[in-house]
Amino acid sequence: MGMSAWKRAGVCLTAAAVVAGVAGCQSDDGDGGGKKKAADSAQSGAQSQNEMTEVLQAAFKKTSEAKSSKVRMTMTMPAGVDGGGTMEISGVQGWDPAVMDVTMKGSALTESDPNAPEQVRMIMLDNVMYMDMGAEQAAEMDGKRWMKMDFAAIAEASGDAEAQKQMTGGLENMNQDPAQQLALLLESPNLKHVGPEKVDGVQTQHYKGTLSFEEMIDANKSFEMLSEKEREELTANVKKSGLKGYDTEVWVNEDNYPVKMVVGMKMPQGTMNMTANYSDYGAKADVQAPPAGQTLDLMEMLQEAGAGSESGL
Numbered sequence: 001m002g003m004s005a006w007k008r009a010g011v012c013l014t015a016a017a018v019v020a021g022v023a024g025c026q027s028d029d030g031d032g033g034g035k036k037k038a039a040d041s042a043q044s045g046a047q048s049q050n051e052m053t054e055v056l057q058a059a060f061k062k063t064s065e066a067k068s069s070k071v072r073m074t075m076t077m078p079a080g081v082d083g084g085g086t087m088e089i090s091g092v093q094g095w096d097p098a099v100m101d102v103t104m105k106g107s108a109l110t111e112s113d114p115n116a117p118e119q120v121r122m123i124m125l126d127n128v129m130y131m132d133m134g135a136e137q138a139a140e141m142d143g144k145r146w147m148k149m150d151f152a153a154i155a156e157a158s159g160d161a162e163a164q165k166q167m168t169g170g171l172e173n174m175n176q177d178p179a180q181q182l183a184l185l186l187e188s189p190n191l192k193h194v195g196p197e198k199v200d201g202v203q204t205q206h207y208k209g210t211l212s213f214e215e216m217i218d219a220n221k222s223f224e225m226l227s228e229k230e231r232e233e234l235t236a237n238v239k240k241s242g243l244k245g246y247d248t249e250v251w252v253n254e255d256n257y258p259v260k261m262v263v264g265m266k267m268p269q270g271t272m273n274m275t276a277n278y279s280d281y282g283a284k285a286d287v288q289a290p291p292a293g294q295t296l297d298l299m300e301m302l303q304e305a306g307a308g309s310e311s312g313l
Contacts, residue, residue, distance in 0.1 A: 047193040052207060055252060056186050062256045063179040066281035068094035073277070077108055078270030084108070094285035095177035100124040101287045125287045130295065138294075146290040148297045178258050178278055184216065185209050185248045197251060199260050200277070204251040212245040242268035257281050 047055070073089040091102030105119035121132040129149040138145030185191065188209025197206045214235065244266035251260040258278060265272040289295075 046195075047205070049191075052191055052193050053186065055205060055256070056182055056191075056207065056250075058256045059250075059252045059258055060179055060182040060186070063182060063258060063281070064096070066257070067096040068092065068099075068281070068283055068285040069178070069278045070280040070283055071102070071276055071278055074275045075108075076273045078267065078272060084269075092283060092285045092287070094287070095179065098124070098127075098177075099285050099287040101285070123287060123289065125289060128289070130290050132290075133296075141296055144294055144296040146295040148295045150297070150299060153299050178261060178276070181248060181261055181263065182250065182258060184211065184246075185250060187211065187215070187218075188248070189215065194249075199251045199253075202253050202259060204253050204259055206249065206251050208247070208249040210245060210247050213239075213243055216246060247271075 069092070071089070071091065071093050075087040075089070077084050077087070085106060085108035087104055087106040087108040089102045089104050091100070093100045093102070101121075101123050103119050103121050117134040117136075120134070123130040127150070131147045131149070133141075133145050133147055135145065185207065188211050191207065191209040194206035194208055197204055247262075247264040247266070249262040250258050253259050260278070261274075261276045263274045263276075265274075
């Protein structure tokens with residue numbers, strides 16, 4: 001595989017990691033009262049803490065039950081993250097189970113690799129990621145244009161139990177689950193109701209909140225599987241990376257669905273921003289894996305490369 005293809009894979013995986021976002025804790029289910037509160041606040045322009053919680057819990061419940069949506073997302077990465085730039089992602093996603101079929105394009109692809117195609121398709125299902133490397137790459141690899149990345153298999157082959165936990169746990173949330181983001185926002189100690197706003201011509205209520213990394217860990221039930229030592233090591237590693245925290249904003253429509261989310265990750269290089277617009281909740285996420293004859297298994301490639309190195313080839 002050419003170096004440009006590896007660079008392309010790296011950029012796409014960086015984007016995938018950001019799309020993974022942060023998996024929030026499960027919150028108590030709200031009732032249908034959120035819609036009335038949202039409608040009332042459109043008139044008053046203000047919500048109490050209880051009203052904010054009621055609306056967001058109702059939105060969490062409906063979004064969880066929808067299980068899928070169409071998504072249009074823009075990510076802006078600072079210059080210090082794989083060259084920086086902008087990535088636009090659009091397609092369909094599901095979060096129960098986690099699946100994704102999206103197209104990626106933008107300067108983050110082309111600036112890191114001048115020979116990269118204008119857009120790249122990425123598919124995820126059954127805890128496996130497939131990335132379309134393009135026709136040029138397929139010509140070099142016997143017509144196999146899809147790279148298959150089974151992170152669970154890679155982690156298992158490593159023999160590192162901690163790596164297995166991290167890889168498989170991360171894959172469970174590889175796509176941005178709006179329900180989990182709502183749950184995380186509910187845990188913010190400084191949750192605010194910004195007020196009524198229109199998004200794409202639709203009346204919504206705008207909320208915002210922030211969480212430090214430590215607060216995110218406390219709010220996130222998925223970290224309960226880690227031992228105290230593992231939590232301490234994870235926190236130490238994140239502090240070394242310079243990640244300061246997360247800013248989250250959400251716009252909820254009168255049907256209690258989030259139609260827009262903005263997540264900012266504060267880093268030393270700058271803030272990595274992700275803006276997502278959601279529509280067609282409940283749309284069937286009919287995601288299919290590429291034909292086996294057109295896929296190239298990354299795990300097998302690494303094994304072959306290792307064997308060749310040991311034999312002196």
